Amino acid sequence: MIQHIEVFLADVPTIRAHRLSVATMTTQTLVLVRVRCADGVEGWGEATTIGGLNYGEESPESIKVNIDTHIAPLLLGMDARQVAKAMARVRKVIQGNRFAKCALETALLDAEARRLGVPLSQLLGGRVRDELPVAWTLASGDTATDIAEAESMLDARRHRIFKLKIGLRPVAEDVAHVLAIKRALGDKVSVRVDVNQAWSELDAMRGIAALEEGGVDLIEQPVRADNLGAMARLAARFTVPIMADEALHGPADAYALATACAADVYAVKITQSGGLGLAQQVASVAQLAGISLYGGTMLEGAIGTAASAQVFSTFGELAFGTELFGPLLLTQEVLQEPLVYRDFMLQVPAGPGLGVDIDLPRLQALCRK
Numbered sequence: 001m002i003q004h005i006e007v008f009l010a011d012v013p014t015i016r017a018h019r020l021s022v023a024t025m026t027t028q029t030l031v032l033v034r035v036r037c038a039d040g041v042e043g044w045g046e047a048t049t050i051g052g053l054n055y056g057e058e059s060p061e062s063i064k065v066n067i068d069t070h071i072a073p074l075l076l077g078m079d080a081r082q083v084a085k086a087m088a089r090v091r092k093v094i095q096g097n098r099f100a101k102c103a104l105e106t107a108l109l110d111a112e113a114r115r116l117g118v119p120l121s122q123l124l125g126g127r128v129r130d131e132l133p134v135a136w137t138l139a140s141g142d143t144a145t146d147i148a149e150a151e152s153m154l155d156a157r158r159h160r161i162f163k164l165k166i167g168l169r170p171v172a173e174d175v176a177h178v179l180a181i182k183r184a185l186g187d188k189v190s191v192r193v194d195v196n197q198a199w200s201e202l203d204a205m206r207g208i209a210a211l212e213e214g215g216v217d218l219i220e221q222p223v224r225a226d227n228l229g230a231m232a233r234l235a236a237r238f239t240v241p242i243m244a245d246e247a248l249h250g251p252a253d254a255y256a257l258a259t260a261c262a263a264d265v266y267a268v269k270i271t272q273s274g275g276l277g278l279a280q281q282v283a284s285v286a287q288l289a290g291i292s293l294y295g296g297t298m299l300e301g302a303i304g305t306a307a308s309a310q311v312f313s314t315f316g317e318l319a320f321g322t323e324l325f326g327p328l329l330l331t332q333e334v335l336q337e338p339l340v341y342r343d344f345m346l347q348v349p350a351g352p353g354l355g356v357d358i359d360l361p362r363l364q365a366l367c368r369k
C-alpha cells in the first residue's frame with residue numbers, strides 16, 4: 001500500500017554559469033519525490049525542471065504544491081504494486097503536470113523493481129544496451145572558455161559530443177562562435193547546437209545554412225515550439241537534421257510532428273513526455289515514422305538521470321546518443337555512489353530499481369528549510 005509521499009526541493013549550485021537563450025543558471029533546483037510503501041519498500045523519482053518558469057509551465061514550487069495538495073491524496077492507500085492502475089487514476093483526474101506524474105511513476109516503478117530485485121528497465125521490456133553515449137553542453141557564453149572545456153572533456157575521455165547553446169546573440173555572432181569551436185575541435189567530435197526556440201524562420205534559414213556548411217551535425221529546436229510549419233520547411237530545406245525538443249510533450253505531439261514531417265530527430269525526455277511509459281511511446285511513434293532518437297535531459301540530478309538511462313537503455317535505435325550529463329553540472333552529489341561515466345559513456349545502473357541509492361543526510365542538508 002502507498003503510505004507516504006514526500007517532495008524535496010534542493011538548491012544545488014552549478015559548476016559554472018550555464019547560459020541558455022531562456023535563462024542563465026547558477027543553481028539547479030532538484031525536485032525529488034520519495035514514495036514509501038506499507039511493506040517497507042520505498043522508491044524515488046525526480047521532477048526537476050530548468051529556470052523556474054522560464055523553460056516550461058511547471059516550476060519546482062508548483063510541482064511540490066500540486067503533488068502535496070492534489071496528487072498525493074489520490075495515491076495514498078492504493079496498492080503500490082499496481083503501478084499502471086495508480087497512474088491511470090492520476091492521469092484521469094489531473095490535467096497537465098507531466099513532471100509531477102513522471103516523478104511519481106518513476107518512484108512507484110523504482111519501488112516495484114526493488115521488490116522484484118530487478119533493474120527498472122526490466123519492467124519496461126528489458127534493455128538492449130548497458131551504456132549510453134553522453135553529450136556535454138558548452139554554455140559558458142565565451143568561445144575560448146568553451147574550447148578549453150571541450151578539450152578537457154576529450155582528454156578525460158568523458159565527452160566527444162558537444163551541444164552549444166545559442167540564440168541569445170545576433171545570428172552572425174552565434175554562427176561565428178559555433179564555427180570557431182568546430183574548427184578548434186575538428187572532425188573527432190560531433191558539434192551540435194540548441195537554439196531553444198530563439199530564432200525566427202528567417203533567422204533559422206540564414207543560421208542553419210552557415211552551420212550546415214561549417215560541419216555542424218544537429219540543429220535543435222531552432223524556432224518556436226508551436227511553429228510546426230516552420231520546423232517542417234526547415235527539415236525539408238536542409239540536410240543537417242532538425243531536432244524537436246520543446247515541441248515534444250509526449251506521444252500526441254510525437255504523432256503530430258511526424259504527421260507534419262516537422263523533425264528528423266526527437267529529443268525524448270521522460271519528464272516532458274509525462275512519464276517513463278509515455279517516453280517509450282514517443283520512441284515507438286518515432287520508430288514507426290522513421291525519425292531518429294536522442295535521449296534528452298532537463299538537467300536533472302542523479303535520480304532523474306538514472307531513470308532516463310533505464311528508459312533509453314530499452315530504445316532499439318538511439319542514433320544521436322544522449323545528453324545525460326545533469327549530475328556532472330552540479331557541485332554536490334546526492335547519491336551514496338555516483339553514476340559511472342567512462343570512455344564517453346554513462347553506464348546504465350545494473351542494480352535493483354533505478355540502481356542508485358540516495359544519500360539522505362546529504363540530500364537533507366541541501367533541502368530548503
Ligand SMILES: O=C(O)C[C@H]1C=CC(=O)O1
Nearest residue numbers: 137194245297298299323
Ligand atoms: O535541451 C534543453 O533545451 C535543455 C538542457 C539540456 C541540456 C542542456 O544544457 O540544457
Ligand SMILES: [Mn+2]
Nearest residue numbers: 194220221245
Ligand atoms: Mn533543447
